[in-house]
Amino acid sequence: MILEHDIVIVGAGLAGLRAAVEATETADVAVVSKVLPTRSHSGAAQGGITAALGNEEEDRWEWHLFDTVKGGDYLGDQDAVEIMVRDAPRAIYELEHMGVPFSRTPEGRIAQRNFGGHTREYGKAPVKRACHAADHTGRVVLDTLHDQAIRQNVKFYSEHYILSLVFDEGRCTGAVTYDLATGALDFLRAKAVLLATGGCGRVYRTTSNGFATTGEALSLIYREGIPLEDMEFIQFHPTGLFPLGILVSEAARGEGGILRNNAGEPFMERYAPKIKDLAARDIVSRAILTEVRAGRGIGGKGYVNLDLTHLGEQKINEKLWEITSFARIYLGIDAASEPIPVAPTCHYVMGGIPTDGDGHVLADQTGSVVPGLYAAGECACVSVHGANRLGCNSLLDLLVFGRRSGKAMKEEAPGIARSASSLDPVEAVKERLAGLMDRMGGEGMERSYLVREEMQTIMRDHGSVFRTEESLKQGIDAVRVLKERFARVPVTNKGRSFNYDLMETIELGLQLDLCEVILASALHRRESRGAHFREDFPERDDQNYLRHTLVFDTPQGPRIDYKPTVITRFQPQVRVY
């Protein structure tokens, strides 16, 4: 079926919903989501949202700007970061006016807490900047924005997967979607399409990301010849609940939690003497794994302890209820009396679809805009997070750039004529699906779950916290072999309704492309910056690499190019915490 809307938004997390709420006053907006409302992974965010409100102590947006730039190891575009941090207080007050149940100070203002890399006076000491609702900030903001979308009667296509983007003479004119419940294909035709599909953490074995976080929009873009930016920068959150990888918020350390090795030593003092456990995530993750490599993991194993026992039961219950419930449910641990075992877990991709500050997708180094196509949130790379994102800057990114994208689409859509093309893009997708469904088992047949597990193992072994030239090359070779094996994966479920087998097989093919992009980007960056650490090139090299990676799809494989980083206020300095 062909369904007409002014604006189609793919993804119902915070970026997508914020854009929808912005645009829906004057435009006909539809939101497409793989999952039901409020299941999107934004809801798993815990710790808070950054804004220099100064509710607890003096704070300034200039300090927030500096921290974000330094946290990103000077790779973030400072003009974009400035847009974000200056808009932050407005974005928070707006949420408050919508009804978000923020934790409060005794004076009734929005409460703020410490978080990694948030400092006063350009790095002098920690500052309380993270606005929060206990340790379920993402969930309550997602609920509030969903409630606003209900109020505004936003049209939802829930449990619909995007299988293809449609272009007409270079302009994006919609998307082909698959209805999970019925197996029907639709062409959602629109004047503007926003991709707000989140990250791709599920290519790794241990991740805080949900099962739906497979990043297929990134691969769809890439296959259309649009580059992906800075994909080597994958954030490993230092404190994933061991061994599951479930997020244990940095709020635990913001509230006073301490990381300890097998000797009970608060080892972060050695790695970040000034702000210790509140250093940026890349630094803490490397510190944990360095301790583990030196045999100082707990019981010689691959984890350390997160100690909250000195915080007291009341503070834990009020501020950290969710994360301590995870420790209790999955490990039988009472965090008030025992430490929580933690290890780094794949959490966030700093890179993504290149955009400008209004969500326009950029086709090349010169900044040419892809007409009709927008991206916001984790799938986009503005770039505000550079080589490493600071905690609580992600929700801010979603809110600020989600709104700006919604605004841009709302303003631009009326000037765009509806596509007059009689082209039916559904047919091509239908053929592709039929081809997949016809793949038969039999001799030489591969199983999708085995290919997926192997992909996740390759990414863990070759594309994680510590990287080398040789290992990355091995990883790329191994992914290429897997791609060949993937061609022999059959879809054994031939049913029409809730065929997750078919959807996961499609996702797997797209994920393999992303693995190659991540590893190739990492191979070509022969320096260490933020979350990208090369053991063979342990220093940052501003001479050669103070620039963004762009990867283009070619028949010969990924082609690497670069574009300059925008520097306005802060020249690169040595990054110590």
Next chain:
Amino acid sequence: MAIRLKVFRFDPEKDEKPYYKVYEVDAEPTDRLLDCLNRIRWEQDPTVAFRMSCGHGVCGSDGMRIDGVCGLPCQRLVKSLGPEVLVEPLPVFRVIKDLVVDLESFFERYRSIKPYLIAASPPPDDERRQSPEEVGLLESAVRCILCACCTSSCPVNQNPETADYVGPAALVRAFRYLFDSRDEGLAQRIPILDRKQGAWGCQTLWKCTEVCPKEIPVTKLIGQVKRKIYEVKKETK
């Protein structure tokens, strides 16, 4: 260790009526029941359908009936279960396929209680003030993840004669806005709740509270909604 899962199966495309199929999986005692279901789907039978997303009890996707009790398989560890586990879809809702139910009526009821802040007065330039105690009142209610375990466990919702009861999940969200010190929608909210399909549909049977995966005192919150209706009506008399 091996664990057997007796799984409710129904595919309206080909099955005349539902049936149960037993699968045996190898699992660690610390594996989640959700891990077992995934292993079945990935390794043994790709046609089994169930929803999941976050895998750790914050998204609300995977509500189902486990040994007769509604809950989240991502929160249940193998070691807490017996050698054979009965896995069925949430009751109350129409089964679409296997463990997947149609939640449209659930969200429709949710939308019916006006689940948004109603504030008539213009907001200040900064935040509205709210004390820690005022927001603390909402703390348990805002933990709700809309998994529908409470509503599908409620005997009132399960009874076809009273199935139009809005249900505990919608009432938890109604509580969350009704008791928000910033909300000015009392006059609009009371008529929606002051009905036998509204708060008065609750017969205080506690099933919702027993099953809530987020430990929300659902029945008590609904009790406070009832009391509020009573007080407001007494005042206006």
